[in-house]
Amino acid sequence: MIDTFFAAAFGRRGLFDSAEARLGIATLATAFVLLATAPAPAHEVKAGDLNIEHPWARATPGGAKVAGAFAVIENEGGTPDRLVGGSAEIAGHVEIHEMAVKDGVMTMRPLADGLEIPAHGGVTLKPGSYHLMLMQLKQPLVEGGSFAGTLVFEKAGTVPVTFEVAPIGAMDAGHAAGQ
Numbered sequence: 001m002i003d004t005f006f007a008a009a010f011g012r013r014g015l016f017d018s019a020e021a022r023l024g025i026a027t028l029a030t031a032f033v034l035l036a037t038a039p040a041p042a043h044e045v046k047a048g049d050l051n052i053e054h055p056w057a058r059a060t061p062g063g064a065k066v067a068g069a070f071a072v073i074e075n076e077g078g079t080p081d082r083l084v085g086g087s088a089e090i091a092g093h094v095e096i097h098e099m100a101v102k103d104g105v106m107t108m109r110p111l112a113d114g115l116e117i118p119a120h121g122g123v124t125l126k127p128g129s130y131h132l133m134l135m136q137l138k139q140p141l142v143e144g145g146s147f148a149g150t151l152v153f154e155k156a157g158t159v160p161v162t163f164e165v166a167p168i169g170a171m172d173a174g175h176a177a178g179q
């Protein structure tokens with residue numbers, strides 16, 4: 001297959017006649033394939049005592065006006081901080097939400113006072129739990145894309161982040177739900 005590919009690409013077979021040349025090309029091609037399929041390294045942002053790991057969002061079906069966004073926020077410091085807001089270039093505004101089962105019904109509500117990031121601890125924003133709610137979406141979120149935004153903390157201030165877009169229904173940054 002590689003032979004055929006290169007023959008097609010270069011127009012003649014004679015170019016890679018020797019076994020050594022073929023092996024070299026095959027190795028090179030394999031290297032490219034590995035590069036292309038290796039998972040993207042988790043992106044991490046440091047802001048003071050905080051580590052913000054892999055900000056991500058869920059892709060949205062066309063016409064959706066809201067989307068959930070998530071990240072792992074760790075606090076290496078000895079004092080708590082507080083997530084008090086955020087922004088996203090593709091959203092009119094961003095709220096911090098909590099999702100919980102209340103009287104047997106899954107509901108979500110805005111956290112008016114934000115979300116504490118405990119000292120020497122952390123909080124995971126994830127589907128079914130705490131999340132950022134991107135409101136008034138200006139465009140659909142497309143799987144594989146990314147967008148710029150910020151997380152705003154009481155102490156660490158405004159931290160620029162890049163959200164990567166995972167598939168619709170994804171339960172974490174790397175895996176689609178039910179697949």
Ligand SMILES: [Cu+2]
Pocket residue numbers: 097098108109131132133
């Ligand atoms: Cu929400």
